[in-house]
Amino acid sequence: xxxRSSVLAKGSLLRYFSSSSSSGVLKIGDVLRQTxxxxxxxxxxxxxxxxxxxxxxxxxxxxxxxxxxxxxxHGLLVASLFPWIISSHFPGAIYFSQSLHFRSxxxxxxxxxxxxxxxxxxxxxxxxxxxxxxxxxxxGELLVLDGEAMAILPTLALEHDSRRS
Numbered sequence: 001x002x003x004r005s006s007v008l009a010k011g012s013l014l015r016y017f018s019s020s021s022s023s024g025v026l027k028i029g030d031v032l033r034q035t036x037x038x039x040x041x042x043x044x045x046x047x048x049x050x051x052x053x054x055x056x057x058x059x060x061x062x063x064x065x066x067x068x069x070x071x072x073x074h075g076l077l078v079a080s081l082f083p084w085i086i087s088s089h090f091p092g093a094i095y096f097s098q099s100l101h102f103r104s105x106x107x108x109x110x111x112x113x114x115x116x117x118x119x120x121x122x123x124x125x126x127x128x129x130x131x132x133x134x135x136x137x138x139x140g141e142l143l144v145l146d147g148e149a150m151a152i153l154p155t156l157a158l159e160h161d162s163r164r165s
Contacts, residue, residue, distance in 0.1 A: 026089075026130070026156040032116045034085045038073045040108055046077045073106040075145065081114030082134045082149055090153045097150035098134070104144040106136075112144065113137045119148075121156070128153040 043057055055062040056072050063071050083095045106112060113136065120131040130153055136145040 024158050026118055026121065026128075026153070026158060028118050028121060030118045032085050032089055034081055034088070034114045035111060036081060036114070037111045038077065038106065038108060042077065043071070043073055043108060046074050050074065050076070068105055068107075070107045073108060073110070075100070075102050075106075078106050078112060078136055078145055079134075079147075081112065081136060082116060082132075085114055085116045086132070086149070086151050089158050090151070090155065091159060092154040094152040095149065096152065097148075099147040099149075101146050102144070103146065104138065104142055106138060106144050110138050111140070113140050116149070124152075126154075128156055 047053055047057060052074055056066055056068065057074060058071060060070050063069075079098070079100055082098060086093050086095055115133075115135050115137065117133040118130055119133050122129045130151050132149040132151065134145075134147050134149050135143060138144050
């Protein structure tokens with residue numbers, strides 16, 4: 001049962017936090033979500049930065065010949081939702097580890113929900129080490145990507161900075 005939520009919408013973006021408490025402090029079991037629809041421009045910009053020019057991302061014919069419905073969004077571009085979710089709620093966080101398992105393709109125009117769930121939190125000096133379950137869902141239900149992340153958080157107080165959306 002979720003007792004607290006905060007929602008911020010901007011274009012194709014949606015931020016959502018759910019918790020069993022109303023304290024505004026991250027606890028084990030809390031879930032942070034961000035929704036994004038990846039565009040042709042996103043894929044093009046990511047390709048320029050990463051130098052990943054695989055034709056599966058740009059040529060529908062090549063993608064279909066490889067067994068896909070259409071052009072693919074880069075998997076690591078989809079996974080970039082996780083550090084975005086973490087840093088938008090915990091400015092100054094250090095995202096230092098991530099395992100990834102790609103389960104299903106993501107196509108340009110698919111609505112993807114990135115989900116980060118706190119599974120363990122340990123205090124270390126004046127910071128917190130958080131182990132997080134990570135997953136991305138297509139249209140809110142089909143698992144396309146999952147794994148675990150580790151982050152050093154400067155605080156457990158959640159921020160909701162609209163400038164980060």
